[in-house]
Amino acid sequence: TGVGTGVAPEAGWDVDSVATELLACEAERRERVKFTDEWPELDVETGYTIQDETLCRRLERGEKLVGVKLGLTSRAKQQRMGVEVPFVAWLTDAMTLPAGDPVPQDRLIHPRIEPEIVFVMRDRLEGPGITGAQAFAAVEAVYGGAEIIDSRYADFKFAAGDVIADNASSGAFVTGPIALAPTEVDLFTEGVLVEVDGEIVDSATGAAVQGHPAEALALAANDLAKRGLAIEAGWIVLTGGMTDAVFAPPGSSIACHFGSLGSIFINGG
Ligand code: OOG
Ligand code: MG
Secondary structure, three states: OOOOOOOOOHHHHOHHHHHHHHHHHHHOOEEEEHHHHOOOOOOHHHHHHHHHHHHHHHHHHOEEEEEEEEEEEEEEHHHHHHHOOOOOEEEEEHHHHHOOOOOOOOHHHOOOEEEEEEEEEEEOEEOOOHHHHHHHHOEEEEEEEEEEEEOEEHHHHOOOOHHHOHHHHHOEEEOOOEEHHHHHOOOOOOOOEEEOOOEEEEEEEEHHHHOOOOHHHHHHHHHHHOOOEOOOOOOOEEEEEEEEEOOOOOEEEEEEEEEOEEEEEEOOO
């Protein structure tokens, strides 16, 4: 049991067992305390190794990789979560939610919704050294989006290594009704209003996301390059929550109203 040895039994965590535990928590809708309480050495780099291991297992069970998401690219998100570093995680087809569907409560623990600017890529984007302008030039279409995040950690309490390992709290995402060419929309001023049960609770513009969402896209390409990876043509990229996320319990009704990218309505189910 480790009693008298000075070694907590929990100190046995490694990449493999953390990946197994995170996927089990997701499957069983079970939250847990963050691993860094027991394994302080779980840093950003180790977090990505675990994240990549969970992606392998998702692909082995038949999910398809469809793109990437960014996390904590706005001040609103960084301040709320208490983690200052932006990061990247994986999107699979199992995470796509058709517009009009309710929050899939039956497979989530404590879902929260956040508005995001979404890109669909025309060209492959391989870092390092990608600028925001280069990144934006590789985009095929811009959408409004809503991500339904669902941390496997109690109260969404985590350090950077924990949340990166947990695929950045991935749950589900909805893409909005309007696709615009990058030249057809000013993402600095493109606004969003977040409405919960008929009340506007938050707002932001695209500038909240790294100054411009294309900067977040560049950041993703440059970050993936550290692992020898690139953003592929056809991929979906969620550039990160523009505002703080709102809870989406059963019975709630949430809407994200974008300036020119349309509205997304999500029923709490
Ligand atoms: C981490 C995921 C962050 C975003 O858009 O910033 C994220 C979390 O807030 O639980 O998806
Ligand atoms: Mg997000």
